[in-house]
Amino acid sequence: MEQVNLFLRRAEMDSRTAALLTAAACGAGAVVLLLRNMSRHRRTKDKIQRASDRRTEGLQRAEQAVLRYRQSHPTTNSALILTLSLSELTKQLQEGSLSPEDVFYTYMEKTLDVHKQLNCCTGILLESFDQLKTIDSNKKGLLYGVPVSIKENFEYKNQDCSCGVIINLDQPANNDGVLVEVLKRQGAIPFVKTNLPQGLLNYDCSNPIYGQTVNPHNLQKTSGGSSGGEGALIGGGGSPLGLGSDIGGSIRIPASFCGICGLKPTSGRLSSKGLRPIFRGQKSVSSSAGPMAKDVDSLALCMQALLCDHMFSLDPTVPPIPFNVEMYQSTKPLRIGYFESDGYMQASPSMTRAIREVKALLEQAGHTLVPYSPLKIDHVVTEMLIKGVMADGGTNQCSHWRRCNIDVLLCPMIGPAYNFLYCGRVTPALSYTMLYNLLTFPAGVVPVSTVTAEDEEELKHYKGNYQDYWDKLFKKAVSGGEGLPVAVQCVALPWQDELCLRLMKEVEQLVKQSRG
Numbered sequence: 391m392e393q394v395n396l397f398l399r400r401a402e403m404d405s406r407t408a409a410l411l412t413a414a415a416c417g418a419g420a421v422v423l424l425l426r427n428m429s430r431h432r433r434t435k436d437k438i439q440r441a442s443d444r445r446t447e448g449l450q451r452a453e454q455a456v457l458r459y460r461q462s463h464p465t466t467n468s469a470l471i472l473t474l475s476l477s478e479l480t481k482q483l484q485e486g487s488l489s490p491e492d493v494f495y496t497y498m499e500k501t502l503d504v505h506k507q508l509n510c511c512t513g514i515l516l517e518s519f520d521q522l523k524t525i526d527s528n529k530k531g532l533l534y535g536v537p538v539s540i541k542e543n544f545e546y547k548n549q550d551c552s553c554g555v556i557i558n559l560d561q562p563a564n565n566d567g568v569l570v571e572v573l574k575r576q577g578a579i580p581f582v583k584t585n586l587p588q589g590l591l592n593y594d595c596s597n598p599i600y601g602q603t604v605n606p607h608n609l610q611k612t613s614g615g616s617s618g619g620e621g622a623l624i625g626g627g628g629s630p631l632g633l634g635s636d637i638g639g640s641i642r643i644p645a646s647f648c649g650i651c652g653l654k655p656t657s658g659r660l661s662s663k664g665l666r667p668i669f670r671g672q673k674s675v676s677s678s679a680g681p682m683a684k685d686v687d688s689l690a691l692c693m694q695a696l697l698c699d700h701m702f703s704l705d706p707t708v709p710p711i712p713f714n715v716e717m718y719q720s721t722k723p724l725r726i727g728y729f730e731s732d733g734y735m736q737a738s739p740s741m742t743r744a745i746r747e748v749k750a751l752l753e754q755a756g757h758t759l760v761p762y763s764p765l766k767i768d769h770v771v772t773e774m775l776i777k778g779v780m781a782d783g784g785t786n787q788c789s790h791w792r793r794c795n796i797d798v799l800l801c802p803m804i805g806p807a808y809n810f811l812y813c814g815r816v817t818p819a820l821s822y823t824m825l826y827n828l829l830t831f832p833a834g835v836v837p838v839s840t841v842t843a844e845d846e847e848e849l850k851h852y853k854g855n856y857q858d859y860w861d862k863l864f865k866k867a868v869s870g871g872e873g874l875p876v877a878v879q880c881v882a883l884p885w886q887d888e889l890c891l892r893l894m895k896e897v898e899q900l901v902k903q904s905r906g
Contacts, residue, residue: 437559441550441599448514449505452498455519459495468496476536476630476688483535490525490535494518494579497537497629501582504628510603510619511582512542513549518581521574531577532695538578539629541617542586544679545664546570553668554588554597567664568704569633569679569696576695584619584632590668593643593820594813595619602810606648607874611807614644620682621648631688635665637677639804639823642879645682645835647807649875651898652682653689653891656884657830660696661705675827686836686895690718693887709885717888724893726752727762727796734767734821736855738868739848740841740876741802748800748838748878751900762799764825765790771821787829791883798893799881806841806874812867818860822879832887834880834894838901841871 460466471493474482482488498514505511518537525535540546543553545567552558570580588597595603595618603618605611606626613622617634621644624632634641636654645652657676665679681692694713702710730745731737737745749759765787791799804819826833849869854861878897882890 434556437556438599441552441559445511445513445600448516449502449511451516452514453502456495456499456502459491460499463492463495466492466496468492468499471496472500472627475685476683476691479630480533480536480691484529488535490522490579493535494522494537494581498581501539501623501628504606504623504626507609508604508606508613508622508626509601510585510613510622510626510628512585512600512619513583515546515549515581515583517548518579521579525577525579528575528577531575532691533573533631534577536578536631537581537629538573539582539584539620539623539632540570540580541620541632541634542583543590543635543666544570544583544633545666546580546583549583551666552599553590553666554586554599555668556599559599563664565664568661568701570664571704572661572696572698572701573633575700576698578631578695582623582629584617584623586617586619587615590616590635590637590640592616592814593618593639594808594810595622595644605807605874608807608871610809611871611874612647612810612813614647614807615813616640616644617652617682618644618647621645621650621652624648624650624682624684630683631692632682633679634682635677635679636827637675638820638827641678641680641682642823642833642835643804646803646805646837646875646877649837649877650682650684651686651689651834651836651894653680653693653834653887653894654678654826654832655680655693655887656832657827658708659711659832659885659887660693661701661708663705675824676830678827686834686891686898689834690888690891690895693891711885714888717886718892718895720892723756723758724797724896725758725760725795726798726800726893727760727791727794728800729761729763730802731855732764732767732801732821732825734771734855735818735864736852736861737802737822738805738845738864739852740806740839740845740868740871741804743842743845744838744876744878745800745802748897748901751904752800752896755896755900757896759800760794760796762794762796767821767825771818771824787825788883797882798889800893800897801879801881803835803877803879805876806868806871808867809870812863816860816863816867819864826881830884832882832884832890834890835877836880836894836897836901837875837877838897839876841874841876843872846870846872
């Protein structure tokens with residue numbers, strides 16, 4: 391019996407010892423995890439700080455270079471340079487009446503000023519100062535001497551392409567992407583990278599590395615995204631031409647919000663080599679690189695410059711189809727489909743008014759306007775947003791287009807610019823843009839008006855198509871927009887980018903004429 395009691399006491403002691411050891415082990419494990427998390431947190435903070443320091447250093451060095459140039463060239467007429475369209479700018483650069491140095495330092499100075507207000511740049515490309523010294527070797531290029539801004543996810547040698555994601559920092563690109571290389575061959579000078587949202591898949595413009603970009607027309611509004619840094623910089627006058635990318639409206643939305651023009655080309659028309667994705671292997675909807683600028687002619691000139699033999703040789707997967715100038719400059723009357731609402735998300739009052747006004751202008755100019763409504767839009771939106779692919783591959787939309795016998799399509803564009811914190815929540819509004827990514831149709835945006843007091847008053851009575859949570863959110867998102875830009879969207883069939891640009895140009899000219 392004593393032996394049994396002894397055994398039990400030993401077992402109890404062993405049990406206590408085991409419990410103590412287990413507790414100690416758990417405590418030690420918790421400490422290890424805590425230390426590991428603290429270490430990871432420190433590494434994350436260090437990465438962000440290094441990125442911030444690089445940006446600050448680049449901005450400071452650019453400021454010093456601009457100051458030195460100003461002191462040595464006091465007669466440079468920067469105000470005049472900033473008023474020139476891209477067509478006028480390239481003409482004067484080619485003629486020699488403007489020097490590439492005057493243009494470069496004028497836009498660098500303006501970019502630095504705009505960035506201080508809008509937080510739109512992720513880094514100055516200091517290599518551009520060296521490129522400027524040898525720029526005369528590309529004097530025959532269509533974009534000779536033109537400073538060009540590029541979205542942060544375009545690969546540029548020795549620069550990060552983080553896509554706003556911390557883990558991607560400190561991994562600089564080994565080479566220039568194809569479009570960056572072609573820009574340089576055409577005489578352009580990529581000089582700054584611009585901000586985007588974390589992970590790209592948002593139509594706001596904020597990330598934990600570089601912060602929030604704001605709207606050039608109202609600092610209390612978002613610039614849109616994901617090419618929001620481009621929209622803000624160009625809209626603020628800091629760049630004559632930029633490259634963005636679009637997978638669901640990412641060129642068109644910031645163009646609309648910031649009052650500039652933007653084109654999402656046919657998917658595959660421009661090379662995507664060197665355009666950094668966030669999700670590798672995603673094939674259902676392809677991202678399209680495209681130009682952003684103050685006017686349509688600038689977009690057309692950029693497309694003409696990019697669609698060259700050099701790009702086709704660098705990327706054999708791109709069909710060798712040069713820019714069709716004849717199609718762009720044609721004056722033949724068009725049959726234009728149009729709609730005021732897609733039947734899924736009711737357009738805001740300013741969006742609807744813009745379509746009505748532009749429709750009237752186009753009819754007065756001799757074009758035929760045909761009522762049109764997208765097929766199966768409820769199904770399309772559900773499939774796009776949840777599954778990323780449409781069951782019929784979009785063939786019904788093309789059959790419907792041809793039955794209506796239309797050349798191009800005029801439709802509403804999301805707007806005006808949202809209040810902060812709504813872009814990630816009002817996803818149904820993307821029905822106006824994502825459809826054309828899925829179909830690979832070229833689509834572009836042209837500013838045509840601004841929000842009026844009457845629009846704001848009508849917005850008070852906005853109910854939406856379903857009067858649900860999304861409709862209420864959309865109403866809040868666009869409220870307080872008086873004075874902000876309003877745009878329309880122009881769409882064409884695949885590989886007819888020039889026809890899309892032609893409609894955009896027609897709209898732009900008619901709106902200007904109507905304003906006297």
